[in-house]
Amino acid sequence: MAAVKSSGRAAVNRLAVVGVIIATLIFLAPIYWIASTAFKPRALATTVPPTVLFQPEITSFIKLFVKRVQMNKAVDPATYAAAPWWEQRIMDNGERVLRTGDNVQLSGYPSRFMNSLIIAITSTVLAVGMGTFTAYGFSRFRVKGEADLLFFILSTRMLPPIVVAIPMFLMYRAVGLTDTHIGLIILYIAFNLSFSVWLMKGFMDEIPKEYEEAALVDGYTRMQAFFKIVLPEAATGIAATAVFCFITAWNEYAFALIMTNRRAQTAPPFIPSQLGSGLPDWTVIAAGTFLFLLPVAIFTFALRGHLLRGVTFGAIRK
Amino acid sequence: MAEIVLSNVQKFFGTVQVIRDLNLTIADREFVVLLGPSGCGKTTTLRAIAGLEDITSGEIRIDGKPVQDLEASERDIAFVFQLYALYPHLTVFENIAFPLRAAGGARADVEREVNAVARALDIGHFLGKRPSALSGGDMQRVAIGRALVRRPKAILMDEPIGALDAKLREDMRTELKRLHIENKATSVYVTHDQVEAMSLADRIVVMSEGVLQQVGTPIEVYQNPANLFVAQFIGSPVMNISDAKLETEGGQAKVRLGNASEAFGVPVTLPRAIEASGRGDGGLSLGIRPEGVIVAHQPGEGLVPLEAHVIEPLGAYDIVDLKVGSGVLRARTVSGFVGKPGDTVFARLDENQTHFFDTRSGQSLGVRLGA
Ligand SMILES: Nc1ncnc2c1ncn2[C@@H]1O[C@H](COP(=O)(O)OP(=O)(O)OP(=O)(O)O)[C@@H](O)[C@H]1O
Numbered sequence: 001m002a003a004v005k006s007s008g009r010a011a012v013n014r015l016a017v018v019g020v021i022i023a024t025l026i027f028l029a030p031i032y033w034i035a036s037t038a039f040k041p042r043a044l045a046t047t048v049p050p051t052v053l054f055q056p057e058i059t060s061f062i063k064l065f066v067k068r069v070q071m072n073k074a075v076d077p078a079t080y081a082a083a084p085w086w087e088q089r090i091m092d093n094g095e096r097v098l099r100t101g102d103n104v105q106l107s108g109y110p111s112r113f114m115n116s117l118i119i120a121i122t123s124t125v126l127a128v129g130m131g132t133f134t135a136y137g138f139s140r141f142r143v144k145g146e147a148d149l150l151f152f153i154l155s156t157r158m159l160p161p162i163v164v165a166i167p168m169f170l171m172y173r174a175v176g177l178t179d180t181h182i183g184l185i186i187l188y189i190a191f192n193l194s195f196s197v198w199l200m201k202g203f204m205d206e207i208p209k210e211y212e213e214a215a216l217v218d219g220y221t222r223m224q225a226f227f228k229i230v231l232p233e234a235a236t237g238i239a240a241t242a243v244f245c246f247i248t249a250w251n252e253y254a255f256a257l258i259m260t261n262r263r264a265q266t267a268p269p270f271i272p273s274q275l276g277s278g279l280p281d282w283t284v285i286a287a288g289t290f291l292f293l294l295p296v297a298i299f300t301f302a303l304r305g306h307l308l309r310g311v312t313f314g315a316i317r318k
Numbered sequence: 319m320a321e322i323v324l325s326n327v328q329k330f331f332g333t334v335q336v337i338r339d340l341n342l343t344i345a346d347r348e349f350v351v352l353l354g355p356s357g358c359g360k361t362t363t364l365r366a367i368a369g370l371e372d373i374t375s376g377e378i379r380i381d382g383k384p385v386q387d388l389e390a391s392e393r394d395i396a397f398v399f400q401l402y403a404l405y406p407h408l409t410v411f412e413n414i415a416f417p418l419r420a421a422g423g424a425r426a427d428v429e430r431e432v433n434a435v436a437r438a439l440d441i442g443h444f445l446g447k448r449p450s451a452l453s454g455g456d457m458q459r460v461a462i463g464r465a466l467v468r469r470p471k472a473i474l475m476d477e478p479i480g481a482l483d484a485k486l487r488e489d490m491r492t493e494l495k496r497l498h499i500e501n502k503a504t505s506v507y508v509t510h511d512q513v514e515a516m517s518l519a520d521r522i523v524v525m526s527e528g529v530l531q532q533v534g535t536p537i538e539v540y541q542n543p544a545n546l547f548v549a550q551f552i553g554s555p556v557m558n559i560s561d562a563k564l565e566t567e568g569g570q571a572k573v574r575l576g577n578a579s580e581a582f583g584v585p586v587t588l589p590r591a592i593e594a595s596g597r598g599d600g601g602l603s604l605g606i607r608p609e610g611v612i613v614a615h616q617p618g619e620g621l622v623p624l625e626a627h628v629i630e631p632l633g634a635y636d637i638v639d640l641k642v643g644s645g646v647l648r649a650r651t652v653s654g655f656v657g658k659p660g661d662t663v664f665a666r667l668d669e670n671q672t673h674f675f676d677t678r679s680g681q682s683l684g685v686r687l688g689a
Pocket residue numbers: 331336354355356357358359360361362363510
């Protein structure tokens with residue numbers, strides 16, 4: 001009887017594993033497509049049916065980073081031989097790298113990517129930091145009108161952001177915040193803060209107040225207790241909140257498109273703008289997209305331990 | 319080590335008064351147990367002493383110094399929480415060392431102190447583990463170690479062993495007693511378990527609904543309950559309490575319980591003693607513990623025939639319900655003394671264990687039959 005039951009469970013387990021594998025493959029398919037296109041030679045990028053087996057190359061990434069123009073005549077062999085290997089890859093494609101003096105001109109991508117990093121990281125750190133402190137206050141102290149305040153904080157998310165895009169743009173223009181890093185950072189903090197407060201409040205409420213009280217009677221100030229006890233206990237919540245905030249800020253498209261055009265432009269509005277110039281080079285766009293996917297993947301992967309662990313109640317028994 | 323004095327302490331949560339005008343002096347090196355039913359304000363009192371809860375009015379002095387306006391961290395008091403509150407992200411060693419680090423102890427000193435405490439509590443073998451890997455009893459040992467390590471002025475414990483199972487609780491009780499004898503730390507211990515209170519306390523403080531009912535040694539509280547609440551709260555099985563009427567006829571004094579047909583004989587001096595107490599206008603209640611009801615098989619001088627009702631064998635002794643009018647009087651007898659329900663036995667009240675209370679106020683009259 002027991003044997004039948006356990007073999008039944010094993011069968012269910014196997015079925016579940018097969019299901020998970022299938023789901024994973026379906027979810028990974030578009031990512032594979034992007035990644036493989038990024039490493040394909042340009043000629044193979046748009047074949048029908050898609051080419052599966054090919055010699056991977058990184059030409060598209062080189063093209064992604066440098067400014068180049070189409071050459072109208074074949075390259076002179078002496079110049080070709082003198083060029084560094086990466087420039088030769090570009091010349092193979094009938095293109096020439098632009099230089100000012102001896103310096104290679106970079107394409108718009110690296111600076112957009114850096115903008116994305118600066119804006120997403122700064123806004124995430126600030127949104128999560130402020131959210132954590134705010135949530136701690138709501139969780140631990142008697143706040144007058146707590147429910148109303150929390151609702152107010154939540155209500156800032158109820159209006160679809162795009163509805164306020166035009167007025168925001170006019171205000172930003174008036175105060176000179178358009179196309180600035182700080183402008184987008186403020187916007188993204190505003191998007192994420194309510195979410196961060198609510199999420200962190202949930203995590204803070206789960207941390208027994210006895211932990212801090214124990215630290216308080218043991219001679220620590222509330223501030224010390226917060227940093228030594230509450231923050232480590234809230235690590236899981238902070239990690240989860242940070243991942244969500246980072247993804248939101250990293251992927252945001254509409255406001256980035258409206259509010260920035262050059263100096264503070266982020267990658268999302270930039271990548272599709274490259275489609276317009278001439279015949280699209282899909283391998284370069286795929287390379288840009290592929291690199292754009294990496295930070296979120298790396299960040300999430302780095303914090304996976306915290307995300308999976310859930311809140312541990314260690315030594316307090318409920 | 320220190321003396322703790324509470325003067326006129328009041329605590330309100332909103333409009334709810336949780337502590338009413340509490341006056342209490344806890345002597346240096348004393349082990350005081352706060353005992354009372356759930357919700358009577360024991361934890362709140364303890365937290366007020368620790369500084370985890372502000373008091374609404376009154377004064378708390380530690381070693382003569384008023385502390386009610388000091389932060390918890392400035393009072394130099396240790397607190398053992400019911401649910402241990404060990405920091406999950408720190409090892410056992412770091413948990414115990416935590417209070418020392420607040421004071422900025424040198425590395426070698428910290429190590430020495432932690433190891434000394436670990437030895438005393440026999441927890442040295444899992445100093446490297448995380449609290450979540452420990453059993454409940456071990457977690458509690460660690461929590462106590464964390465409280466002892468700093469040698470605070472006083473140690474406050476809120477039902478520290480309440481979450482353990484019965485056997486472990488007994489072991490830990492003994493261990494706490496031993497630790498107190500060795501360390502002599504001023505200790506305030508909260509529990510609603512009277513056995514714990516009786517066995518640990520130098521003095522017991524009985525509380526009910528935020529009001530201090532009685533303070534005394536375990537024996538005092540047991541033998542001279544100040545009021546009906548204490549009388550019924552302390553002792554297991556509980557004290558018999560019954561309406562009582564004094565009757566005098568032919569130079570003999572008797573006390574009739576409830577609507578019983580027979581009355582128990584009492585010394586002739588009793589009515590006057592009760593009158594002299596100046597209380598008892600609110601009606602008279604008689605209280606006697608089951609062991610004070612003396613039962614015989616044969617009729618005799620001063621013995622009242624009573625019918626046995628329920629018999630509870632408890633191993634070492636039996637508790638027998640004797641019908642007295644429409645009520646019962648529970649008597650403690652040797653095992654198997656009363657054969658079966660319905661048997662008639664003969665009983666009297668032990669003069670030295672009979673208490674009288676004013677029914678309305680609940681206060682003890684302070685008179686004894688033997689007196
Ligand atoms: N923070 C609070 N806010 C409002 N009421 C409270 C608060 N803490 C305690 N109380 C109330 O105060 C009363 C006394 O609580 P307390 O925790 O001191 O009781 P206790 O004697 O320790 O009970 P227990 O044996 O259940 O632990 C209870 O009625 C409780 O509901």
